[in-house]
Amino acid sequence: MTPLEKQPPSYMEEFMKGLWKENPVFVVLLGMCPTLAVTNSVINAVSMGLATTFVLIMSSMLISMLRRFIPGEVRIASFILVIATFVTVVDYAIQAISLDVYKALGAFIALIVVNCNILGRAEAFASKNSVWRSVLDAAGVGVGFTIACLALGSVREVLGAGSFLGIPLFGPHFEPWTIMLLPAGGFFVLGGWLLVFAWFKERKKVAA
Amino acid sequence: MAEHTHGHAGSAPALPPGTSGTKMIVTLGSIGLVCGVLIVGAFQVTLSAITRNKATLLQESILAVVPNATHSRTFVEHDGVLSPDADAAAPGERYYAAYDAGGTLMGVAVEAQGQGFADAVKLIYGYSPQRHAIVGFKVLESHETPGLGTKIESDPGFRANFDSLQVVPTADFSGVEHSVELAKHGKKEHPWQVEAITGATISSRAVARMLKTSTDAAVPIIAKNLEVLKGGAQ
Numbered sequence: 001m002t003p004l005e006k007q008p009p010s011y012m013e014e015f016m017k018g019l020w021k022e023n024p025v026f027v028v029l030l031g032m033c034p035t036l037a038v039t040n041s042v043i044n045a046v047s048m049g050l051a052t053t054f055v056l057i058m059s060s061m062l063i064s065m066l067r068r069f070i071p072g073e074v075r076i077a078s079f080i081l082v083i084a085t086f087v088t089v090v091d092y093a094i095q096a097i098s099l100d101v102y103k104a105l106g107a108f109i110a111l112i113v114v115n116c117n118i119l120g121r122a123e124a125f126a127s128k129n130s131v132w133r134s135v136l137d138a139a140g141v142g143v144g145f146t147i148a149c150l151a152l153g154s155v156r157e158v159l160g161a162g163s164f165l166g167i168p169l170f171g172p173h174f175e176p177w178t179i180m181l182l183p184a185g186g187f188f189v190l191g192g193w194l195l196v197f198a199w200f201k202e203r204k205k206v207a208a
Numbered sequence: 209m210a211e212h213t214h215g216h217a218g219s220a221p222a223l224p225p226g227t228s229g230t231k232m233i234v235t236l237g238s239i240g241l242v243c244g245v246l247i248v249g250a251f252q253v254t255l256s257a258i259t260r261n262k263a264t265l266l267q268e269s270i271l272a273v274v275p276n277a278t279h280s281r282t283f284v285e286h287d288g289v290l291s292p293d294a295d296a297a298a299p300g301e302r303y304y305a306a307y308d309a310g311g312t313l314m315g316v317a318v319e320a321q322g323q324g325f326a327d328a329v330k331l332i333y334g335y336s337p338q339r340h341a342i343v344g345f346k347v348l349e350s351h352e353t354p355g356l357g358t359k360i361e362s363d364p365g366f367r368a369n370f371d372s373l374q375v376v377p378t379a380d381f382s383g384v385e386h387s388v389e390l391a392k393h394g395k396k397e398h399p400w401q402v403e404a405i406t407g408a409t410i411s412s413r414a415v416a417r418m419l420k421t422s423t424d425a426a427v428p429i430i431a432k433n434l435e436v437l438k439g440g441a442q
Contacts, residue, residue, distance in 0.1 A: 071235060077236060081240060081243050085247055092250045093250070099265055181355065
């Protein structure tokens with residue numbers, strides 16, 4: 001390795017970048033459809049985050065393992081096949097764990113297949129990196145996605161239903177902001193969080 | 209590729225030496241096989257838990273819509289005749305007869321579904337043949353607007369409609385005396401009318417329509433097969 005070549009990032013960095021610096025929702029702005037659609041309660045948001053994380057990790061692992069065997073011409077078809085498989089597995093697993101959660105997430109479980117974070121990580125990372133690195137990268141993006149969903153879900157449930165994880169917070173006199181549970185509320189809260197992130201980044205730039 | 213063809217319109221671009229077709233097919237086939245094994249494996253592993261969850265949910269729903277019931281038995285309709293314990297795959301409408309601890313028929317639960325405001329709404333209701341009335345109601349699945357359409361599940365005034373919603377079968381069991389119908393909020397005059405929720409007219413109407421369609425067909429069948437249903441307790 002020549003001194004000019006960049007050192008590969010440490011395993012820790014590989015994981016951590018998805019959480020903050022390259023957060024899939026707040027920085028990269030990918031996978032907005034499930035982010036906005038199912039974050040109207042904390043339990044839905046966390047379930048969607050965990051399901052997506054599972055699919056991310058498993059498909060990145062398998063794709064990285066198979067990366068030397070998959071010809072470039074058929075790689076997209078192969079990736080989608082692998083991703084769709086793990087989404088089906090997650091679909092069955094959620095039904096086995098809780099039908100209530102399954103009903104609440106509805107079609108969005110099946111739509112994890114087209115969450116661009118997953119195909120994005122497969123194409124941009126797992127198909128070019130070792131299994132271990134790919135798993136860490138996927139786990140980082142998955143956890144970052146879950147945190148983002150949780151951030152939206154908490155605000156929307158607390159304001160929109162006056163509860164957290166279904167536990168009432170404000171007593172009977174609280175009038176819920178129903179709009180927070182509707183799609184418009186999703187956009188409001190997302191906008192708010194993006195503002196917070198942009199403000200932090202701006203401040204860091206000024207400080208540097 | 210664009211650079212190669214630039215200025216040479218018409219001449220075929222030279223393709224790079226690619227992967228052979230056979231290799232592509234073999235790769236895709238192998239991945240397909242691995243994925244197939246994974247999917248079928250997951251299906252087999254989760255099947256018993258999923259079946260159990262669905263059965264528990266159905267049982268809870270039946271007991272929730274028929275007051276004082278402790279257990280139930282499934283009947284399947286075929287040409288207007290109800291027969292008990294048909295296998296799960298048998299075609300035909302399901303009627304869930306619910307009994308109290310002493311084996312007395314307390315009511316019959318029936319599922320109904322139809323188009324709501326946002327998507328299909330699925331519900332289950334309990335019908336008491338003794339009282340000639342719907343005596344319980346539960347939404348199984350809905351995607352109605354939070355705060356508006358979801359009131360069909362939570363609004364106490366709307367739910368009170370189903371404490372006793374009259375549906376009387378005609379004497380010859382060919383139909384019902386009065387079909388379920390929707391009345392505007394505060395305009396309910398007859399015991400077979402469902403009083404709508406203000407601000408959730410479409411969802412209210414959907415529920416009333418579903419119940420009308422379902423009871424028009426189911427109530428005469430329940431009346432005709434009452435003895436079979438009464439004797440079904442185990």
